[in-house]
Amino acid sequence: MIYYIVRRIFAMIPTLLIISFLTFFIIELPAGDYISNQISALKSTGETASIAKLEFLRKEFALDRPFFERYLIWVGLWSGPHGFDGLLQGNWGWSFEFDKPVETVIGPTLPLTVILNFTTILFVYIVSFPIGIYSATRQYSWGDYGFTFLGYLGLAVPNFLLGLILLYFFNRWFGLSVGGLMAPEYIDQDWSMGKVLSVLAHLVVPTIVIGTAGTAAMIRRLRANLLDELHKQYVTTARAKGLSEKKLLAKYPLRMALNPFIADIGNLIPSLVSGSVIVSVVLNLPTVGPVLLSALQSQDQYLAGFILLFVAVLTLIGMLVSDLLLAVLDPRIRLGGRAAS
Numbered sequence: 483m484i485y486y487i488v489r490r491i492f493a494m495i496p497t498l499l500i501i502s503f504l505t506f507f508i509i510e511l512p513a514g515d516y517i518s519n520q521i522s523a524l525k526s527t528g529e530t531a532s533i534a535k536l537e538f539l540r541k542e543f544a545l546d547r548p549f550f551e552r553y554l555i556w557v558g559l560w561s562g563p564h565g566f567d568g569l570l571q572g573n574w575g576w577s578f579e580f581d582k583p584v585e586t587v588i589g590p591t592l593p594l595t596v597i598l599n600f601t602t603i604l605f606v607y608i609v610s611f612p613i614g615i616y617s618a619t620r621q622y623s624w625g626d627y628g629f630t631f632l633g634y635l636g637l638a639v640p641n642f643l644l645g646l647i648l649l650y651f652f653n654r655w656f657g658l659s660v661g662g663l664m665a666p667e668y669i670d671q672d673w674s675m676g677k678v679l680s681v682l683a684h685l686v687v688p689t690i691v692i693g694t695a696g697t698a699a700m701i702r703r704l705r706a707n708l709l710d711e712l713h714k715q716y717v718t719t720a721r722a723k724g725l726s727e728k729k730l731l732a733k734y735p736l737r738m739a740l741n742p743f744i745a746d747i748g749n750l751i752p753s754l755v756s757g758s759v760i761v762s763v764v765l766n767l768p769t770v771g772p773v774l775l776s777a778l779q780s781q782d783q784y785l786a787g788f789i790l791l792f793v794a795v796l797t798l799i800g801m802l803v804s805d806l807l808l809a810v811l812d813p814r815i816r817l818g819g820r821a822a823s
Contacts, residue, residue: 483806483809486806486809487802487806490802490805491802494798494802497798498791498794498795498798499557501791501794502553502557502569502787502791502794503553505787505790505791505794506552506553506556506783506787507549507553509778509781509783509786509787509790510549510552510783512781514781515545515781515783516578516579516780516781516782516783517536517539517540517545517578519780519781520532520536520578521533521536521537524536539578541563542563543562543563543575543576543784544562544563554568555568556568556569556575556784556787557569557570558570558571558573569788569791574784574788575784575785575787575788576784577777577782577784577785578780578782578784578785579776579777579780579782579785580782580785584784584785584788587773587785588770588773588785588788588789590768591768591769591770591773592770592792594663594681594767594768594769595755595769595770595771596796597681597685598663598685598688598689598692598758598767598769599751599754599755599796601685601689602688602689602692602693602696602754603693603747603750603751603754605689605690605693605697606693606696606697606700606750607700609693609697610697610698610700610701610704611704611743613629613701614700614701614702614703614704614705614708614743615704615708615731615736616629617629617630617701617705618704618705618708618709618712618739619708619712619727619731621709629701630702632698633698633701633702634698635698636694636695636697636698637695637698637699639694641691641692641694641695641758641760641761642691642760642761642763642764644690644691644694645687645688645691645761645764645765646764648687648690648691649687649765652687662684662765662766662767662768663681663684663685663688663767663768663769664677664680664681664684665680665684668680668681687765688758688761688762688765688767691761691765692754692758692761696750696753696754700743700746703742703743703746704739704740704743707738707739707740707741707742707743708735708736708739710739711734711735711736711738711739712735714735716734717730717734717735720733720734737811737812738812740811741808741811741812744804744807744808744811745804745808746804747800747801747803747804747807748797748798748800748801748802748803748804749797749800750800751793751796751797751800752793752794752796752797755770755771755774755793755796756771758771759771759772759774759775763775770789770792770793773785773789774786774789774790777789
């Protein structure tokens with residue numbers, strides 16, 4: 483197991499390099515960059531005083547270099563002007579829109595983004611697991627129809643609309659303002675027990691809103707997989723041998739039906755980040771989603787590139803966790819590629 487984990491971690495290195503190149507390439511596809519757009523805007527208004535500073539920044543951060551050289555400097559495989567370091571040296575880059583280092587812009591939002599994603603994934607699995615089993619084992623019952631209807635609603639209702647509805651009812655019924663991820667007095671404050679409790683209280687609504695669509699999809703997937711396993715011959719044989727329904731369900735079909743269920747852990751992470759951008763704007767959540775949207779709109783390439791690379795790292799970690807859980811869950815899966823004898 484340890485050898486497998488180490489091998490997978492080393493395999494992530496070339497994967498991240500490929501992802502970083504594709505990320506940088508896609509961000510560079512639109513014509514121009516943030517500084518070029520600012521220079522054009524200043525020239526159109528007749529202002530020339532700030533153009534010299536922008537030209538200096540262009541040279542300072544190697545925006546006047548060829549594409550491949552800029553990429554190598556950003557990653558840290560090529561020495562930039564005036565010793566400008568890259569990602570491998572711990573320099574996340576410079577945000578031209580905020581005129582600050584990238585770590586200063588998104589540093590406070592990264593832990594909150596990880597916490598929100600983690601709680602949302604827990605919500606998705608904790609809610610969908612028992613409901614999916616119930617719907618599969620009681621097919622065509624009133625409960626199955628009810629959960630199916632709720633699942634369709636979860637898939638059909640936009641997340642931002644559900645967020646607005648919950649904001650209204652929480653304020654109307656409980657007198658609570660649940661926008662953001664903490665009370666206003668804790669913003670820009672050091673972490674304390676009060677701040678942790680405030681974050682936990684404010685996580686309820688965004689977790690439900692962001693996780694609803696994923697929960698509905700997971701319920702349908704687990705129900706379909708489990709129904710398929712329950713109709714296989716080995717289940718009929720186990721029943722004929724007198725195995726109780728609970729033991730039969732837990733020992734055989736449920737374990738087999740969970741494979742796609744567990745394999746989706748890695749896929750959930752990027753979908754949560756990308757799908758929560760509008761929700762984060764509506765609920766005023768201090769996560770990387772709104773920052774990424776603003777960076778892409780303004781072509782702030784270093785800021786957008788690091789956020790996308792951060793999401794890629796989370797995805798790779800999620801895929802590693804799902805692979806390890808699958809190996810524990812299903813004996814047919816062998817770590818290291820050894821086939822079962």
